[in-house]
Amino acid sequence: MSTSPLQEPIPVPEEGQPITQLGPREWARQNLFRTWFDTALTVVFSLILAWALYRAGRFVFFTGRWEIIDRNLTNLLVFRFPRDELWRVWTGLFVLAGTFGVAAGSAARTRDQAVAEGRVAPPEERLVLRRFGPVLLLVAVLLYFAGTLSAFLLTAGVAVVAVAARFAGYRVPPNRAGWGFAVGILGLVAAFTVILGFGGVGWDRWGGLMLTIFLAVGGITISFPIGVLLALGRRSTFPAVRVVCVGYIELIRGVPLITVLFMGAFMLGFFLPPGTETPSLETRALVALVVFTSAYVAEIVRGGLQSVPRGQIEAAYAVGLSPLRTTALIVLPQALRAVIPAMVGQFITLFKDTSLVAIIGLTELLGVSSIVTSQPDFLGQGLIFETLVFAAFVYWVGSYSMSRESQRLERRLGVGQR
């Protein structure tokens, strides 16, 4: 280099572009060996990480005794669900794949339209594999343990239906986007009906991962309207309503979930008029989860309500809307849009928290993974290690994927940037 860089015009990096692509050597120097302290850290951490990776890899591929998962896969997924009724679950899965595919396709169409009109920033380039990697890994692991051709074919069928439905949904005209959403909801109801209705299997006989998902989805769905009402009540101009709502919210938020679950398990039967039959433990757990979650949903929705500018309400009053219509037509649509990412976060929390129902004796995923270790064939071999790792992996895939999607959603909705 003979010319001094100072004599040349300083290149202005383009906005948003990485300034320079470092070579591997330069990259390593800057990111791993900047100072002697950095070098020491790098050495120590690479030793620790290498050791951890070695131990984890050795466990997963060699020393782990996975036979217990292999033989109990159906137990872990549905537990007491009658085996000859399993076709209902598969049918439900097909229905869900079809309807959710349509909903996703229609949403993608709406988004692409918005991007084309320049109303929304284009999504950043992301590989499909990276986005769905954990879920695909989970499906692969489940198929490996299932190990039957029929399971493989059925899963492939579900995937094909989902992809086909997505393309079909993409053809829904953007001005009919509400339909896609409606189809999704309809699918949820239909899948539920297929499993429950027509001489089906009541949820007191559900178990494993299926019960986990049912409690999480059912819990958040029922909590949502209650939470919205509580949040509106908390911001009401009626002091009496406000006091009652604040009291409920703060009371529930101040106690651990397990005490509310105990309330459901031991007290709910006493609450009902004498002579009423006590609902099943599953139902009581669901009620407890709803009682608990609606307080947290209320706080999230309150945040959304506060984010609606005061001017919106004043403008609504100025054009002569009644308070009720102002809330329903002006405030809530804006508030609820702002809280979608936080609601996904609450759903993840609930998904993880459903594991606590194992303490009151329900057999959801975590409960099953601890009781299968006392089967005669597996008793006293310390196999809880393997089953817990499996259960934790399933939970991890669920909440990690959902949290990634919620981050995407947050960026797309531009929450906090408006």
Place this chain on the structure above:
Amino acid sequence: MSRPAPWRDVRVLRIAFQAAFLVAVVAFVLWIVDNTVGNLERRGIRTSFDFLDQPAGFRIPGSDFRTSQSIGDAILVGVETTMKVSAIGIVLAFLLGVFVGVARLSPNWLVRRAAALYVESLRNVPVLAIIFFWYLAVILRLPTVEVAGLFVFSNRAFAVPDLTLEDGIELFGIAALVGLVAAAVVWRWRTRRFDATGEPHHRVLWGAGLLAAVLTVGFFAAGRPIGLDTPERLRFGFAGGLRMSPEFAGLLIALVLYTASHIAEVVRGSILAVQKGQGEAADALGLSPFQRLRFVVLPQAFRIMIPPLANHFLNLVKNSSLGVAIALPEVTRVVRIAISQRAPAPQSIVMLMGIYLVFSLSIALVTNLVNRRLQLKGRT
């Protein structure tokens, strides 16, 4: 101006609506209470809180609680365990969380990745699964007796050396007090000198050195009043040292690891929320990376992180109730045992909720006080 008819008067309508609302809520609550009392009486269960004075009739492992003591006393023993695990857990989780949170922003790629791996893998797993994992899969599978030098890790007990106080401790206490006062005086002297002349103050060195010297002299002058009590192996179990039951250790480790992963995210977010110019200004002044973090970035980040941090501390206290799943006799477990020993469930659970509510409200109160002290005054 004439008043409108009462059924069209907004003021009257507002009051009428609220009255109706309150009547409905109260009626609902009374209906539940009435049903509960009726159901309890039909089954011959007492409806008052005097069961708290009844003899418990069960033992609490790991404490010298006697079966003849009352259920109320048992609950107090449980509260003590809850407070112990929460207090230790909060301190450890905070330290680990700050460490991991700072590591997530390290300029070193490997450190950053390792911290992210830790956070992402623990945050997305139910805390109950982590508790089960540590207690059932790790601690209970430790060898029965494992003595590693001064420490004991086994599936029967965890133990670390403990300090014992012997004769002459009063003298040593006085020496410690004198040392502290002397160190404080020296500290202020060095600070003033630094302010006046600008020569390096080394006040930590001076203060700590003086304190150490006084403590050493005091220790020997008082005839070595502090001894070390190391855990010893007996024929059955262990004696001496500071012992923890495996349940306690399992819950503590799991809660600390889980909460730290959440705290790390709070710390990271708060550091990123500090204006970039602050760090750049510190660099421009020639502060070292450590000084930059310690004196410029962290103090400001700390102010931002207090409310979410307090929330996670509170979560730790609430999650300690999961000790019930691994038979650690904290307050939830004790109440659970009491219920299975025929204590009336509704009153017991209401009481349990009340206890946790007191915990929550105290933490909220402390947070608000700290928050008010630390907030910048007169910020626009």
